[in-house]
Amino acid sequence: MTDTTPRPVGPETDPDAPATTGPAEAPVLSVRDLQVAYRTGKHTRVRALRGVSFDLYPGSSLALVGESGSGKTTLGLALLRLLPTLGEITGGTIGYTGDDGRTREVTAMSSAQLRRWRWSEAAMVFQGAQNAFNPVLTIGQQMAETLRDHSRARISRKEILERSAEALRSVRLEPQRVLGSYPHELSGGMKQRALIATGLLLRPRLLVLDEPTTALDILTQRTVIDLLAELREEYGFAMIFISHDLALAAELADRVVTMYAGKVIETGTTQDIFTAPKHPYTSKLINAVPPVSGDLPELASIPGAPPSLATLPPGCAFAPRCELATDECRAAEPELITLTERPADMTHAAACIHHDQVHHERKVIARA
Ligand SMILES: Nc1ncnc2c1ncn2[C@@H]1O[C@H](COP(=O)(O)OP(=O)(O)O)[C@@H](O)[C@H]1O
Ligand code: SF4
Ligand SMILES: [Mg+2]
Secondary structure, eight states, X not given: OOOOSXXXXXXXXXXXXXXXXXXXXXXXXXXXXXXXXXXXXXXXXXXXXXXXXXXXXXXXXXXXXXXXXXXHHHHHHHHTTOOOTTEXXXXXXXXXXXXXXXXXXXXXXXXXXXXXXXXXXXXXXXXXXXXXXXXXXXXXXXXXXXXXXXXXXXXXXXXHHHHHHHHHHHTTOOHHHHTTOOGGGSOHHHHHXXXXXXXXXXXXXXXXXXXXXXXXXXXXXXXXXXXXXXXXXXXXXXXXXXXXXXXXXXXXXSEEEEEETTEEEEEEEHHHHHHSOOSHHHHHHHHTSOOSSTXXXXXXXXXXXXXXXXXXXXXXXXXXXXXXXXXXXXXXXXXXXXXXXXXXXXXXXXXXXXXGGOOOOOOOOOOO
């Protein structure tokens, strides 16, 4: 078991860091050494998460980025204990601290406790959510079900209607039109907004969104992103935004976590990650984002394919695709090295022994 908690290895003090003595509040989520495996055969399992650690503070926004198969969805599902039956949390802890200041261990919750906790404290908008609604129930019926099943106290029909309407209005949907509609009667963008509204029905402290804009056209993506930024301001929830679209991540997140082969390989503020990434993979991932205008360098694709989790190379999992790889990289898997230490888990850390040789070229990727 490898410890991926950032270790202070000669950290520098960041002269530009805000003068703060650290957060007064506890993190909403405190994840330590989280491990998940999927059963793939009678005696075989793949380790999809190999020791993930991070803290998420109230009201903050974290983007989880990485190529397909790096474990982003697995992490989102594991955090809410929603893994499919073949997946299992095999190690680590997930501490959740509510408004009452009490910390609960999510991995130890019973199904009854999970039922009360989900939606009211932590909600998730799933990847491919366009199909998440039940096709034979109206949006109003599905929102009512969520409210009835997960509210702490009994809730009247009038209140259900009022709260559903309010949630829909908060995502700029007309309740009169949407509540009585079946999912197929809504456009993709409207469905996505209705799902976000459902996620926010019980005012959770944590919202996990898995690729919430992937199936949408550019204009609708824009609407959803602006909406999420507004909603976060209004409701103050902490957000984990899973995306392979780094430009969107750059807009919405305070902090970015890059994943590779089931591990966190770099973490830092959005500014750190997009202007001075220190893991060769993050640097390549950013350079693979399509440029906004013609005067930016040509799109660079990342050579090679992501490794198979079943047959990971020894040492650094990125070594077969890395131009900087040396024998030392292949000898042992590098741990996160703290580069700039900051409070509230805003530290910049990279799991690369040659991080000082990573010189990132492109500077700006955020969309206009
Ligand atoms: N239901 C499953 N059964 C077996 N393996 C799975 C399952 N879901 C995901 N995996 C494996 O776990 C790894 C991570 O997948 P996933 O979390 O979906 O990555 P991402 O969201 O970053 O694309 C992949 O290698 C994938 O093959
Ligand atoms: S540790 Fe070595 S192989 Fe891995 S990313 Fe850094 S330079 Fe490349
Ligand atoms: Mg995914």
